[in-house]
Amino acid sequence: MSKEMQELQKQWRFMMKSIHSNSNVVAFMNSRIGQYLDDHPFVALSLLVFIAVSAIPVAFFLMFVVATAVMACIGVIIMEGVVISAGGIALLCVLGGLGLLSLAVSGVMSICYVAFTTLINYWYTPKSQAMDQEANGNGFSLNSSPNSDPSVNNKSK
Numbered sequence: 001m002s003k004e005m006q007e008l009q010k011q012w013r014f015m016m017k018s019i020h021s022n023s024n025v026v027a028f029m030n031s032r033i034g035q036y037l038d039d040h041p042f043v044a045l046s047l048l049v050f051i052a053v054s055a056i057p058v059a060f061f062l063m064f065v066v067a068t069a070v071m072a073c074i075g076v077i078i079m080e081g082v083v084i085s086a087g088g089i090a091l092l093c094v095l096g097g098l099g100l101l102s103l104a105v106s107g108v109m110s111i112c113y114v115a116f117t118t119l120i121n122y123w124y125t126p127k128s129q130a131m132d133q134e135a136n137g138n139g140f141s142l143n144s145s146p147n148s149d150p151s152v153n154n155k156s157k
Helices: 002-020 023-030 032-039 041-123 127-136 150-156
Strands: none
Touching: 002 023, 023 032, 032 041
């Protein structure tokens, strides 16, 4: 057993020598904080125990922060997708309604245009054309002219 203990002490010394020869440890031990902790071993041990014990709660808190941030991002993405989908459907409905409304309005306007132009042509027929039509007995047909009536053409021939 003493051989095993000697082997263990050898490994411990090698590990301590490698730690003390590390350039970061040497720089820390030469600083004011390192010298203070070297002079006050109880404070150094208390600080070491505090850091070791507080590592687990700090790790849990950081995992909670990261998980919350990820869930918030996913939630925002999902919520944004839902809002954009609802907005797209609403826009599609509005545009469909506006398309039907524009068809209806253009239909009504076309009918009004035809009706008004017919009425205006009927009411405001030039007097010379009206007299020619009365003389020929054609009445007030819009498309007939004195020479376009086939019965008049046949009589003259």
